Amino acid sequence: MRAAALALALLGIAFGAGGEARAQEASTEAAPARALDDAALRAACFDLLGRPPLEAERAAWLGRGRHEFLDHWLSRRETWSHWVEEQLYFFFLIDNFRPENERVGELPALLASRKLDVRTAIHRIALSPSFDQRNPGADTFVTVVMEQLNGLRVQKNVRELEVGKGIYDGKPGTFLGKSGSTQADLLRIAIEDRSFVQQLLAREYRRLVRAEPDKAALTELVRRFQRDPSVFPVLLREWLLSPAWDMRVRTRTSAPNRLWIAALHVDLLGREPLPDEARRLRTALDGLSDTGPLRSVLARVLIDSGKVQLPAKAEILDPTQWIAGLFARLLGREASAEELRAFATAFHEPECRPQTVLYALVTHPEYQTY
Amino acid sequence: MLQRQAALESCSNFTVDRRALLLGAAAGALAMPSLASTSLLAPQERKTKHVVLVAFAGGVRTRETFGAPGNVPTLEALANEGVLYKRVKSSNLGHFGAALSIFTGISEARGIRENARGGDPTLFEYVRKDAGLRASDVWISTSGGAQQTNFSYGLHPDYGARYGANTVDGDGLFNAEFKSILEAWGRPKALPPKEAELLGRMRGAIGGGSAGSAEDSARIEKYILDELTSGTADIRGANAADAKAIRVARNLLVLFKPKLVSIVLQQADAAHGSYNGYVEIIRRNDEALGELWRAVRADPELRDSTAFVILPEFGRDADLNSRRGLDHGDGSNDLEYVTATCWGPDFARHRIVEEDVQAIDVCPTVCELLGASATKARGKRLPKLFA
Numbered sequence: 001m002r003a004a005a006l007a008l009a010l011l012g013i014a015f016g017a018g019g020e021a022r023a024q025e026a027s028t029e030a031a032p033a034r035a036l037d038d039a040a041l042r043a044a045c046f047d048l049l050g051r052p053p054l055e056a057e058r059a060a061w062l063g064r065g066r067h068e069f070l071d072h073w074l075s076r077r078e079t080w081s082h083w084v085e086e087q088l089y090f091f092f093l094i095d096n097f098r099p100e101n102e103r104v105g106e107l108p109a110l111l112a113s114r115k116l117d118v119r120t121a122i123h124r125i126a127l128s129p130s131f132d133q134r135n136p137g138a139d140t141f142v143t144v145v146m147e148q149l150n151g152l153r154v155q156k157n158v159r160e161l162e163v164g165k166g167i168y169d170g171k172p173g174t175f176l177g178k179s180g181s182t183q184a185d186l187l188r189i190a191i192e193d194r195s196f197v198q199q200l201l202a203r204e205y206r207r208l209v210r211a212e213p214d215k216a217a218l219t220e221l222v223r224r225f226q227r228d229p230s231v232f233p234v235l236l237r238e239w240l241l242s243p244a245w246d247m248r249v250r251t252r253t254s255a256p257n258r259l260w261i262a263a264l265h266v267d268l269l270g271r272e273p274l275p276d277e278a279r280r281l282r283t284a285l286d287g288l289s290d291t292g293p294l295r296s297v298l299a300r301v302l303i304d305s306g307k308v309q310l311p312a313k314a315e316i317l318d319p320t321q322w323i324a325g326l327f328a329r330l331l332g333r334e335a336s337a338e339e340l341r342a343f344a345t346a347f348h349e350p351e352c353r354p355q356t357v358l359y360a361l362v363t364h365p366e367y368q369t370y
Numbered sequence: 371m372l373q374r375q376a377a378l379e380s381c382s383n384f385t386v387d388r389r390a391l392l393l394g395a396a397a398g399a400l401a402m403p404s405l406a407s408t409s410l411l412a413p414q415e416r417k418t419k420h421v422v423l424v425a426f427a428g429g430v431r432t433r434e435t436f437g438a439p440g441n442v443p444t445l446e447a448l449a450n451e452g453v454l455y456k457r458v459k460s461s462n463l464g465h466f467g468a469a470l471s472i473f474t475g476i477s478e479a480r481g482i483r484e485n486a487r488g489g490d491p492t493l494f495e496y497v498r499k500d501a502g503l504r505a506s507d508v509w510i511s512t513s514g515g516a517q518q519t520n521f522s523y524g525l526h527p528d529y530g531a532r533y534g535a536n537t538v539d540g541d542g543l544f545n546a547e548f549k550s551i552l553e554a555w556g557r558p559k560a561l562p563p564k565e566a567e568l569l570g571r572m573r574g575a576i577g578g579g580s581a582g583s584a585e586d587s588a589r590i591e592k593y594i595l596d597e598l599t600s601g602t603a604d605i606r607g608a609n610a611a612d613a614k615a616i617r618v619a620r621n622l623l624v625l626f627k628p629k630l631v632s633i634v635l636q637q638a639d640a641a642h643g644s645y646n647g648y649v650e651i652i653r654r655n656d657e658a659l660g661e662l663w664r665a666v667r668a669d670p671e672l673r674d675s676t677a678f679v680i681l682p683e684f685g686r687d688a689d690l691n692s693r694r695g696l697d698h699g700d701g702s703n704d705l706e707y708v709t710a711t712c713w714g715p716d717f718a719r720h721r722i723v724e725e726d727v728q729a730i731d732v733c734p735t736v737c738e739l740l741g742a743s744a745t746k747a748r749g750k751r752l753p754k755l756f757a
Binding site: 138360 | 484642
């Protein structure tokens with residue numbers, strides 16, 4: 001715990017009054033409810049920050065309560081920056097279509113400080129020229145609005161589509177029960193509609209909890225959001241403290257390319273990828289249905305580049321402990337006895353380098369899950 | 371030639387009313403099964419061993435292809451030596467859904483920006499499962515980015531990832547910027563045999579596993595690395611992404627000699643904002659397809675055993691929009707009917723098929739060619755295709 005307190009102090013993480021002292025005394029306290037282990041911490045970081053914990057963050061948060069972690073990160077710009085990125089990806093506003101204007105650029109800071117709610121944030125994204133350019137023409141634009149914002153199948157809502165296309169072209173009409181006559185009206189109506197809230201909450205729940213929201217529960221969530229859209233961070237907190245999220249931690253799934261790229265940089269280089277690095281690598285990986293071979297190539301290229309700091313073999317005095325540490329840090333779990341035995345045996349062979357151990361872990365399919 | 375010219379002119383002149391259209395379609399549907407069943411050969415008797423299926427997608431009207439043959443000399447030449455379907459019914463389901471329909475043989479109502487797999491098996495899964503093909507035998511080369519990787523397989527429990535195609539997005543993987551990152555990092559070092567064996571032993575000790583054989587993975591890994599250092603990453607121009615997709619397919623054909631290569635183009639969708647740009651992309655894509663065709667004819671193994679099937683996923687509106695571009699949403703014949711070109715050793719030559727067929731007929735047809743059965747598809751085999 002002393003190390004954790006030091007790490008938190010280095011990070012400038014606010015404990016409130018007497019925080020450091022409280023951390024130093026923690027050894028006499030009971031473990032907090034839902035204490036973060038490697039699996040939960042790694043999962044929570046992926047979900048909120050889009051990357052695994054940095055080494056200092058890991059030292060700071062392991063063993064601490066999940067609620068405390070959420071309270072800290074849900075008011076941080078990094079969390080909302082990742083949230084905005086996820087929304088842009090959902091709308092395919094990536095690469096050449098990424099909105100670069102100030103009104104979208106300031107969203108993470110405004111969301112973190114609760115000066116803006118997520119509905120207004122998505123409205124801003126949809127009003128950006130990039131959204132218009134990405135979805136050119138009345139048919140495409142209105143189809144995307146109905147499908148992406150409202151979760152409506154246009155094939156089953158042909159009348160709304162036709163009316164919406166008319167409004168897009170400046171013809172007055174009633175779309176989703178409200179009058180409009182401009183493209184801006186169309187977006188406003190779509191985003192104010194209840195179906196928008198339902199679609200947003202359902203897809204965010206699926207993204208974070210990896211399960212379908214219960215119908216009655218979703219109705220209640222929609223009701224709360226409709227009453228006060230600023231409740232969204234509270235909902236996120238509830239979801240990540242729920243037993244359903246505990247289940248999500250236990251059921252790993254393939255990490256999207258953008259998360260895998262971030263993980264590789266954080267785990268091997270101790271830093272997040274630069275936006276341009278991330279974009280280039282993601283574009284390449286997104287072009288493959290089976291990214292395994294290319295991920296393997298990239299991981300090996302990075303390890304071989306000499307940019308990854310590893311101890312010399314002679315400096316690793318307790319290989320089993322070193323290997324166990326890598327399992328915990330990179331895979332978010334303890335190594336089994338068989339795994340430790342196999343790795344330690346291989347490590348003692350003269351041809352095995354520390355890099356070889358790292359290759360084995362980061363090129364393995366399990367590392368590509370989260 | 372005069373007859374062909376007349377036929378081409380009528381291609382761009384869709385004046386059939388809806389009632390006549392439906393009657394014609396119904397008559398065609400009644401006639402098709404018997405025609406198809408009598409003209410198809412059993413797989414072992416066919417000369418076709420490789421199929422190149424091109425979704426000439428992005429929304430391409432017949433007016434700018436066979437209605438203006440100077441734009442597409444390659445398609446014109448392929449059609450002259452093969453079969454031209456003048457009226458292929460497509461569905462305006464958005465680019466993603468409409469292109470997916472070609473691969474599943476089912477009209478797929480999918481979201482335009484939906485980035486998820488469908489529930490129906492694709493022709494890649496049918497041929498891999500039924501014909502027992504390896505992963506390296508079935509490829510899709512795309513130009514539309516992440517969304518198009520979903521074409522490789524669906525989520526049907528009897529099929530799915532284990533029968534999926536390898537998908538390579540040419541513009542994503544083989545772009546100069548990505549190449550520069552790899553150049554900055556350097557190439558991976560070859561491992562001495564003993565270290566490689568230790569690595570394999572450690573990887574094998576970790577729970578879990580990967581799809582596909584290690585041999586296939588290694589070949590694909592090598593292909594990617596080799597391709598990255600070739601000229602594909604340096605292709606420029608209005609149709610660069612499409613041209614890369616075609617180049618990747620050409621290189622795949624020559625290297626792997628796969629049974630099925632599909633190419634999905636996309637850049638003609640620039641038509642929303644520029645009619646002239648759209649026509650230029652069609653011309654360039656036709657030129658790139660010409661290179662692919664020449665490469666096939668120059669290869670002793672491929673030239674007499676490779677078939678081409680080429681069609682757009684749908685057309686575009688009849689009239690220009692206010693930006694002097696072409697959208698896709700007016701429900702016109704220009705939008706909903708496209709042309710399909712088929713060329714191959716088993717196909718008829720110099721044949722123009724006037725009757726209505728459907729884009730979803732392509733899936734069962736390609737499956738038949740490769741000895742598979744598209745059991746879930748709703749399309750029928752293309753009529754009058756075989757010699």
